[in-house]
Amino acid sequence: MRHMEARVNAEASPPLTAVPDHEPRWSGALQGASVGAPQVSLIVPTRNEVGNIRPLIARIATAQRGVPTEVLFVDDSDDETPTVIATMAEKFAENLAPGLTVRMLHRPAGARRGGLGGGVVEGFRAARAPWVCVMDADLQHPPELVQSLLDTAKAQDASLVVASRYCTTGDSAGLSSRSRVLVSRAASASAKLLFPRRLRKITDPMSGFFLVDRNAVDENALRPSGFKILLEIAVRTEGLRVAEVGYAFGDRHSGESKSGGREGMRFVLHVGHLRGATLRRSRAARGRR
């Protein structure tokens, strides 16, 4: 198991520390008084994204300049991704981007509970900022949009802002084939049919790019399984005030897609569990009346 944390600020950057080979865990406290608490925690799930880490961190550093930001990588890789994250964080620790913190939780094979969604929940547990933004590592989600998500949350008093490919200003061109477009559209439509109330204002419930008020989500109530963590949060969380920002879903910068048949099956099971939980909740509410 590899494990690191580094602050992208010279004077307080802790060394990369080896930890005993058991439970994956984040390293300890880190934020120095000079930078202040982060305003936003970016949770980035990674699995074998070795070619994307450098450009991703560089673009985040530029886009978030002046905004105290922590980047929490939750890494389930078998390639050199965690080494590259550690190296990049060390480089940035030479004060290239004051205010940017990079942390990582590397989960070895056998400790990757819940896959992508389980990793994101680990990120929620570690996040220290009032706003949490979840985004992919392959640059299909432009880091430059994070500030718009934050601005929209504040302007519209929203607790959840979804970056949408399907609202009027969105674009799904980065989906790699016509069949991917159809699958994505069909999955969104079925989810909206099954959960009409909770997804009423969300045009892209399959999005992996969103910003949420840290305090609005009880991560202990979540049962994540695989890719669709926004769906999990939106369906299980009561009282979210939703807004959307359209964006152009870009092309994958490097490496290969991890979504495939296995994730498709996982999605079907996940939706089944969510639907069961929704029906039980409705029955219990009727019983109380």
Ligand SMILES: Nc1nc2c(ncn2[C@@H]2O[C@H](COP(=O)(O)OP(=O)(O)OP(=O)(O)O)[C@@H](O)[C@H]2O)c(=O)[nH]1
């Ligand atoms: N921690 C973790 N991250 C994962 C896992 N599977 C995928 N990811 C990451 O989740 C993000 C989304 O995965 P992608 O393979 O890009 O899925 P996608 O965007 O639907 O597919 P493409 O459009 O082909 O890129 C990427 O940052 C992946 O590295 C996993 O099992 N665990």
Ligand SMILES: [Mg+2]
């Ligand atoms: Mg992708």
